[in-house]
Amino acid sequence: MNKDTYVVCADVHASDYTAFSKPVEGKPYGSRLKNILEALNAMYEEALNKDASRMIIVGDLYNERTSISPIVTKAVTENILKGLHKQPKGFKLDIVVGNHDQQDNSPVPPNSVSILETYSTKDYPIVVHDHVDVDDNLIFVPYTEDSLAFKKEISDIKLDKSKHYVMFAHIGMSGAKSGKWTHKLGGNYTLEDVRYNEMDLVMVGHYHWRQKLADNVMYTGDLVPLNFNDEGQDKGFYLITKDRKYKGTFIPVHSPAFKTIDLNHYKDEGTLNEELKNNYIRIVTHNSEDTKAMRKLIKEAEVPVALQTKQEIKHDSRLDISSDSSDADIVRAYCKKYYPKVEKQAEKYLIQAQEG
Numbered sequence: 001m002n003k004d005t006y007v008v009c010a011d012v013h014a015s016d017y018t019a020f021s022k023p024v025e026g027k028p029y030g031s032r033l034k035n036i037l038e039a040l041n042a043m044y045e046e047a048l049n050k051d052a053s054r055m056i057i058v059g060d061l062y063n064e065r066t067s068i069s070p071i072v073t074k075a076v077t078e079n080i081l082k083g084l085h086k087q088p089k090g091f092k093l094d095i096v097v098g099n100h101d102q103q104d105n106s107p108v109p110p111n112s113v114s115i116l117e118t119y120s121t122k123d124y125p126i127v128v129h130d131h132v133d134v135d136d137n138l139i140f141v142p143y144t145e146d147s148l149a150f151k152k153e154i155s156d157i158k159l160d161k162s163k164h165y166v167m168f169a170h171i172g173m174s175g176a177k178s179g180k181w182t183h184k185l186g187g188n189y190t191l192e193d194v195r196y197n198e199m200d201l202v203m204v205g206h207y208h209w210r211q212k213l214a215d216n217v218m219y220t221g222d223l224v225p226l227n228f229n230d231e232g233q234d235k236g237f238y239l240i241t242k243d244r245k246y247k248g249t250f251i252p253v254h255s256p257a258f259k260t261i262d263l264n265h266y267k268d269e270g271t272l273n274e275e276l277k278n279n280y281i282r283i284v285t286h287n288s289e290d291t292k293a294m295r296k297l298i299k300e301a302e303v304p305v306a307l308q309t310k311q312e313i314k315h316d317s318r319l320d321i322s323s324d325s326s327d328a329d330i331v332r333a334y335c336k337k338y339y340p341k342v343e344k345q346a347e348k349y350l351i352q353a354q355e356g
């Protein structure tokens with residue numbers, strides 16, 4: 001195994017989602033959890049093919065914070081251990097604790113992933129990082145509400161200038177977007193807080209939109225598409241390799257995508273049925289005739305589809321918004337006009353609600 005080669009993902013958010021899910025024969029869970037498990041398998045396969053020495057999950061292995069289904073924990077645990085034991089002896093699994101893995105908002109709360117350490121062996125070590133940890137040249141930063149304390153711990157780390165460092169952090173960073181429809185945010189951490197000029201790479205989880213904040217600082221994005229906020233972007237994981245420095249290569253995962261089809265802007269080229277069968281589709285209609293026709297098509301296709309009817313209503317708005325404005329746009333405009341002092345706080349809570 002190559003000690004400088006890793007597979008890395010973040011924001012798995014494993015759950016037995018009901019929306020758009022189909023039954024899986026012989027399994028107590030649906031197709032959406034099956035897709036997540038297959039994506040984790042794809043990571044293990046890439047690790048095996050590229051002679052990687054460890055797999056790193058940068059937070060939010062699970063979706064529900066305090067009400068995880070036993071079906072989900074059993075399926076995820078069995079999947080993780082089965083994939084782990086297919087690797088050569090010595091392969092390591094690191095899990096950074098994310099906010100969705102945590103019991104509450106205390107500085108270092110109990111979490112739902114530490115139990116995986118009970119399966120750790122000498123041949124296949126599993127390490128859960130619920131504090132700022134340093135493992136040789138790798139730095140792990142879990143989520144905490146007490147970000148000032150963790151910032152100080154990061155600042156106090158003594159770095160060996162002869163080594164090349166990679167940081168894996170589940171944090172909110174200033175200037176990042178949480179999804180397609182949100183503007184840049186004011187997160188708790190800056191580039192300077194993660195000492196990015198002293199790192200080869202900083203791989204970040206928490207916000208689900210895959211993006212770069214600097215040449216060497218990137219949000220990995222979620223492992224598979226989770227909702228319509230992921231629309232328009234491939235999802236997957238990263239292969240980390242080292243030449244003179246560490247670098248990350250994005251590996252897309254083949255999974256159904258969330259897509260919106262607005263009939264006012266959609267040109268049917270005979271592919272609609274395939275779209276309905278292979279992806280998670282929301283169809284937007286603008287009149288009763290189209291709505292009736294789409295209901296018939298959806299029934300015949302026998303697949304879950306979201307149908308939304310938009311009636312064009314002309315009105316004068318007291319705010320600088322339109323019918324196409326996102327939730328974040330509306331909250332921002334309202335607070336800016338009436339409650340400017342709480343604009344950032346209101347948007348923070350909206351993002352937390354959307355992610356939950």
